[in-house]
Amino acid sequence: MSNDTVSFLVEFVKDPMTVASVTPSSPALARRVAACIPLTGDPVVVELGPGTGAFTEAIQLLLADRGRHIAIDVNARFISVLAARFGGLDAVTADAADLAGILAARGLRHADFVVSGLPWAAFRPDRQQNLLDAVVDALSPDGAFTTFAYLHSRWAAPARRLRRSLEDRFEEVVLGRTVWSNLPPALVYHCRRPRPAPQP
Ligand SMILES: C[S@@+](CC[C@H](N)C(=O)[O-])C[C@H]1O[C@@H](n2cnc3c(N)ncnc32)[C@H](O)[C@@H]1O
Numbered sequence: 744m745s746n747d748t749v750s751f752l753v754e755f756v757k758d759p760m761t762v763a764s765v766t767p768s769s770p771a772l773a774r775r776v777a778a779c780i781p782l783t784g785d786p787v788v789v790e791l792g793p794g795t796g797a798f799t800e801a802i803q804l805l806l807a808d809r810g811r812h813i814a815i816d817v818n819a820r821f822i823s824v825l826a827a828r829f830g831g832l833d834a835v836t837a838d839a840a841d842l843a844g845i846l847a848a849r850g851l852r853h854a855d856f857v858v859s860g861l862p863w864a865a866f867r868p869d870r871q872q873n874l875l876d877a878v879v880d881a882l883s884p885d886g887a888f889t890t891f892a893y894l895h896s897r898w899a900a901p902a903r904r905l906r907r908s909l910e911d912r913f914e915e916v917v918l919g920r921t922v923w924s925n926l927p928p929a930l931v932y933h934c935r936r937p938r939p940a941p942q943p
Pocket of ligand 1: 761762763764766767768791792793794795796797798815816817818821837838839840859860861862
């Protein structure tokens with residue numbers, strides 16, 4: 744077992760509802776979620792719920808020292824390991840719901856790309872909505888959001904609710920092919936053109 748797998752499992756045992764998975768995502772899933780990041784320019788990339796850094800590594804490879812990469816996780820142990828491992832990473836211990844404040848503190852108005860490792864299926868409906876609002880509000884008008892869900896829970900209520908919310912909040916939602924080599928197999932949602940929040 745790799746060090747990442749062990750520390751993931753340890754953190755899962757301490758807080759199963761927040762970590763919400765017993766193993767880190769595979770490199771194959773990481774490549775799919777990071778595929779939104781262009782190979783040119785200086786994009787601002789925000790990563791939510793990096794855990795032990797499966798997606799972080801794929802994003803860092805693509806960025807190759809360009810732009811900004813801000814990774815936000817509520818788990819301070821994950822964040823301190825990532826900060827030590829990736830020199831160019833801005834690793835922040837915080838709730839993803841504080842995304843606007845984190846960008847503002849860095850003089851940034853928007854993110855160009857938000858890549859999520861958050862466990863959406865583990866969130867209650869109001870929490871899910873609140874976090875999605877934070878993502879949509881933070882994205883630039885031509886920004887993109889990528890997230891994943893496990894295949895086995897695709898038809899469960901939280902996953903169906905997430906899908907509906909994504910379609911409400913983005914003009915385009917494309918479901919990628921199943922990543923069978925991930926444990927468990929996973930699907931990636933590619934979301935573009937955020938819509939403003941509906942007025943109450
Ligand atoms: C399923 S793990 C995914 C980790 C990693 N991205 C991967 O795919 O291997 C979920 C991660 O989201 C983090 N997390 C859960 N709720 C969060 C929140 N509200 N804000 C920021 N991070 C959160 C957990 O601490 C954990 O690291």
